[in-house]
Amino acid sequence: MARFAPGDNVTVRRAFPPGHVRTPYYIRGKTGSIAHVLDSFANPEELAFGRDGLPKRPLYRVRFAQSRVWADYSGPAGDTIDVELYEHWLESEEIT
């Protein structure tokens, strides 16, 4: 069951665990909003070490304003970047 719904604001955990992680560094600690709730998938952080990756983790497409990702972003305010992130990397957030 997905914890977040489209439009919810979320912040990516700023964590640096060792091993195989599919959360890009540049997006850690950034705040965006859920664009799509995708399916649930086996956790790649576990699959990478030969384990079953279960239970499956909900995967989201999270949309970030480029101006909130890069302090010096020079393009128009509407430019965005979408990143796929697993639920255990996301925390609820109110954009202030």
Next chain:
Amino acid sequence: MTMRSEDSVLDHYQAMELAVSALMINKGYFTEADMVAEIDAMAKRTPDIGAAVVARAWTDPDFKARLLADGTAACESIDLDMGPTRLMVVESTETVHNVIVCTLCSCFPRMLMGIPPDWYKSKEYRSRVVREPRVVLKEFGTEPGADVDVRVHDNSADMRYLVLPRRPEGTDGMSQDELAKLVTRDAMIGVKIVEAP
């Protein structure tokens, strides 16, 4: 064993790849013939497959709606073998220009486009297109206006992304096959637009 030129020196990852594939074959997970067949099958896939999907979406509104709702199911419904690929199709419009990247490695909709171009796998593209997409697009000759949102998609996990580019003006009378010939790999990555004939 994969043939390699005798005078090349293997780097760390090439040596690891040879060692791991030899181990997998020796332990019976797959055979050398399986590996060769998979490499051959991958090499046969070209962007023509994706171009036909785009042209169909341009000419068949029902297919387009299904493609945007569930890319995997829509492609399977026209007998495309999607293998393990879970496809998300993103539509470029008058107000949104989409471009795809995999910042972590080289994830690419191979079932629809084959092997990605070398530049797609380069550290330069992967790091710069997320940080300064409009500068990178301009280097490809693409300049979305300030009133168009540039939307970068980082294919970083389980889905693969295909851009449905805008259909060019002046192509109303063209057949699906004629339209497909206009659609390029780079337009389906989103670094270029589809040019009118």
